[in-house]
Amino acid sequence: MSTRRIPASPFKALQNIRKRRSRSAPPTLRKPLIEQHFRVEHNPQGRKEVLPGAINHGDDWARDTHDFFNLIVLIPIVALNVMNWNWEILMNLNKKQTVADAWTGDWFDFFFWTTLMYFVADLVWILTIPNSVKSPNVIIQHHLVTMLYILVPFYKPSVRWCMGACMSVEINTWFLIARRVFNKQGFPPWIIDLSFVSIRIKLISICFYVTWISIRCILYPLMMSYIFNRWFKESERVGTYVNLELVPVILHAIFCVLNLKWTVDLTMSKVRYFQRRRRNGGAAAEKYSTGL
Incomplete structure (x- = not known):
């Protein structure tokens, strides 16, 4: 009696291909996104711990050029965004007003096309020079979704x-x-030092964490609630949950999940690090300066 060979599942084959591609990728392209901006080490249990202080970055022409490009181009995008708001209304909202009432949209067209051109240019840049960032696949997917x-x-x-x-x-x-x-150089931002470099690093770190919490952890979830309510009302109006308002729900949810994941990873890693430091009496962590 002859036996027929059962063909492998196409899903299994696709999974094997993805594994091979992942293994063949250069180490710098396989690093998680959190390791691009924070110092990370593995503890004896194999868990990743985010260490206090910033990463010590050496000279890297591809990365440095891309960073300066972003630092320059993001300024007009932020400025155009600011110009589309009535800040007098925004800072003095009454009970009958919403954030939408403060939006003027006077510069929206310029704002939109500048933003779109930035993402297209940055996408082409990363596709052309993938080693300009440590997580090109994540950034590419992010830009496409955006x-x-x-x-x-x-x-x-x-x-x-x-x-x-x-x-x-x-x-x-x-x-x-x-x-x-x-x-x-990876100087810890919270060391007491009143030099110009120290003040600059402290200011940037404060602004970074304030904007991270206020925008990624507070504003984005609030926006999710508004977008979800719009979808729910539209679903009641048209009689089906599958409608155009579902698209922003899905896309915004992706960003909220990413923000949540990065925030949890960073927070829990720091918690585990300081817990280990207390258990070891600080001896194992003396080589790292205190700070966030």
Whole structure:
């Protein structure tokens, strides 16, 4: 009796291909995104721990050029975003007003096309020189999703203020990059030292964490609630949950999950690090300066 060979599952074959591609990638391209901006070590249990202080970055022409490109280009994007808001209303909202009432949109077209050109240019840059960042695949996917996301306010003027609110995250991105560019030596930001370098590093670190918490941890979840409510109301109106308002729900949820993951990874890693430091009496961690 002959036996027939059962063909391998196409899903299994695809999984094997992805594993081979992952193993063949250069080590710098396989690093998690969190290791690009924070010092990470493995404890005896194999867990990753984010260490206090910034990474000590050596000279890297590809990375440094890309960083300076972002530091320069993000400034007009943030400025154009600011110009689309009525700050007098925004800073003095009454009970009958919402954030949307403070959006003027006077510079929206310029803001939109500048933002789109930035993401296209940065995407081409990373595709051409992938070693300019340590996690090219993540950044590429992020840019593609973002470009798809900003098409929603382009075609729906009523939610253009949402693009302004969400794009405020680029302020945090700027400080994230500046934290690396202006502190290549990896100086701990909270050492008491009143030199110009120390003050600059402290200021950048403070702004980085303030914008991280206020935008990624607070604003984005609040925006998720608003976007979800819009989808729910539209679903009731059209009689189905599958409608165009579902697209921003999915896309914004992706960003919220990413922000949550990065925040939890950073927070828990630091908690585990300081717990180990207390258990060891600080001896094992003396080589690292205190700070965040």
